[in-house]
Amino acid sequence: MDRIPILRMGAFLLVTIQVDLYDRLALSLEADLVDMVHKTGARGVLIDISSVSIVDSFMGRILGNIASMTRVLDAETVVVGMQPAVAITLIELGLSLKGVHTALNVERGMTLLNDKFGQDDELAGDDADDAE
Amino acid sequence: MIHKIAQLLKTNKARLLDGWFQKQLASETLRDDLMTNDELRAQSEELVNALTKTIHEENISQPDSSDFDEVFEILADITAQRARQGFSPRETGLFIFSLKETILDLLADLGADDEVMLFQESRKVSHLLDNFAIITFETFIKSREEVILRQTEEISDISTPVIQVWDGILALPIIGTLDSARTQVVMENLLQKIVDTGSSIAILDISGVPAVDSLVAQHLIKTVSATRLMGADCIISGIRPEIAQTIVHLGIDLTNIVTKASLASALRYAFGLQRLTVKRVETDKKAF
Numbered sequence: 001m002d003r004i005p006i007l008r009m010g011a012f013l014l015v016t017i018q019v020d021l022y023d024r025l026a027l028s029l030e031a032d033l034v035d036m037v038h039k040t041g042a043r044g045v046l047i048d049i050s051s052v053s054i055v056d057s058f059m060g061r062i063l064g065n066i067a068s069m070t071r072v073l074d075a076e077t078v079v080v081g082m083q084p085a086v087a088i089t090l091i092e093l094g095l096s097l098k099g100v101h102t103a104l105n106v107e108r109g110m111t112l113l114n115d116k117f118g119q120d121d122e123l124a125g126d127d128a129d130d131a132e
Numbered sequence: 133m134i135h136k137i138a139q140l141l142k143t144n145k146a147r148l149l150d151g152w153f154q155k156q157l158a159s160e161t162l163r164d165d166l167m168t169n170d171e172l173r174a175q176s177e178e179l180v181n182a183l184t185k186t187i188h189e190e191n192i193s194q195p196d197s198s199d200f201d202e203v204f205e206i207l208a209d210i211t212a213q214r215a216r217q218g219f220s221p222r223e224t225g226l227f228i229f230s231l232k233e234t235i236l237d238l239l240a241d242l243g244a245d246d247e248v249m250l251f252q253e254s255r256k257v258s259h260l261l262d263n264f265a266i267i268t269f270e271t272f273i274k275s276r277e278e279v280i281l282r283q284t285e286e287i288s289d290i291s292t293p294v295i296q297v298w299d300g301i302l303a304l305p306i307i308g309t310l311d312s313a314r315t316q317v318v319m320e321n322l323l324q325k326i327v328d329t330g331s332s333i334a335i336l337d338i339s340g341v342p343a344v345d346s347l348v349a350q351h352l353i354k355t356v357s358a359t360r361l362m363g364a365d366c367i368i369s370g371i372r373p374e375i376a377q378t379i380v381h382l383g384i385d386l387t388n389i390v391t392k393a394s395l396a397s398a399l400r401y402a403f404g405l406q407r408l409t410v411k412r413v414e415t416d417k418k419a420f
Contacts, residue, residue: 080363084323087361088316096357103363104330 004029006036012044012113013037013075014106018051026062033066037073044113045070048106050081060095067100076101076116080109137239137253138187144238149180152234159230161223175210179231182206192256195263207264208271215275228268232261292318294325301402302331303395305370307340315351319358332364333402337395339370349384356389365390365405369398 002025007014013036015029033045045066052059067077078101090097103109141148153176156162157169182203191197207228214224235257243250287308297303304322308314322334336355341348352368359366369392371379379386392398403410 079361082361082363084320084327084358084362087323087358088319090361091354091358097361102361104326104332105363108332108363 003032006032008036008040008042009110011042011117012046012110013040013042014046014048016048016051020054021052021059021062023058026059030062030066030069034069034073037070037075042075043117044075045077046106046109046113047077047079048081048109049079049086050083050105052086053083055086055089057093057095060090060093060097063100064095064097067097071099076113078103078109078112081105136189137256138189138192140238140242141187141235142184144242145180145184148184148234148238149177151237152176152180152231155230155234156227159226161220161226163219163223166217166219176231179203179206179210192260195260203264204267207267211268211271212275215272216279221269221272224268224272225265228261228265232258232265235261288314288317292321294321296325296329296331297335297399298402298406298408300329300331300406301333301335301399302326302329303335303337303399305337305340305395309343310338310341310348310351312351315355319355322355323358323362326359326362326364333405334359334364334366335395335398335402336366336368337370337398338368338375339372339395341375344375344378346382346384349379349382349386353386353389367392367398367401369393369395 002019004015004017004019004025007016013033015033017029019025021029036042037045047063047066063077063079070077077099079097080103082102101109101112103112153173156172156176186199186202188199191199210227211224214227236254239250239253239257243253291307292304292314295303295305302322302325304318306318310318322336325331326334336352338344338352344352356366356368367390368386371391371393390401392401400410
């Protein structure tokens, strides 16, 4: 079964979704991400959905779930690069993704996470070293 | 001979046309600024020709008969043209009513001796011509509505410009009522522009929105949420005092949205988010 790679960048995790998410893939991504956050003690998760052109309510819920789950594990989720059509669809579906941070592109998303956790960087860095 | 009214109209066509034309010329509502007398005469002639051609003793009492389709068509053309040229409803209506008068005059002239017949024939003519008048009005209003519809479309097309007021700051002044269809256009334009320019702040200025009800507020909230999903901040500005009152009275919750009274204060706030400051340059007097 396909898996979506999760990359580690310092205290943050980076996920780039390059394919259209079907339900099982989304579910496995959710499980993998939560595992990964737990294992690495990451402070932030960055999900790039700039290549996703189709969303449904399930996908919207998964994004919301990921955010809530990582929040429990003390990590913030940033969704970046959402396309206009996708944003309109989610709003029309009544999913405003409360609790999810958003940014225009990966670069801005990284800046956002750094601004948020800049002061904890060293701490997170230590954790990361321990995990290796 | 009066009971052969159709025949009478046919034989007296020239007299009818002439009488009608003179009546129109003498009328106070003559608009020779909008239409030349030659054009008027041509229109009148066309209609009278069509009428005298199609009318006969049977169909005169059936105003909806398909025999009159040609007349209806000509009437519709003339009326639509007049609606576009800016004739008033009164002027357009009198065009057809003066024809009725002329026919009735003609009847009275030629058959004054038999009053019962005269009355019956007049009734038929009135009935027929009234039907023509109704068609005239329907067409007139339809043409005007088409004009209004076209203008509405044009307004909604030109009234949603997205302006880049600063590097990374977009402004969207909304003028006019915000309905579902327009919200869709506004939202799409704004989101696309955010992607194109890579802006991180959008200012929705609603000083041109005449009234905010719960539906409009919901549309605004939708637009703000969509911008947020794209990763940009959205500020609503230009909230007039009466709109602030309405919003509170309707119990609309805008607490999660940044709202500013004027575009200027929204811009100042946006500068703050971008960590920009605007400074007055101290003029160096020695330089002059």
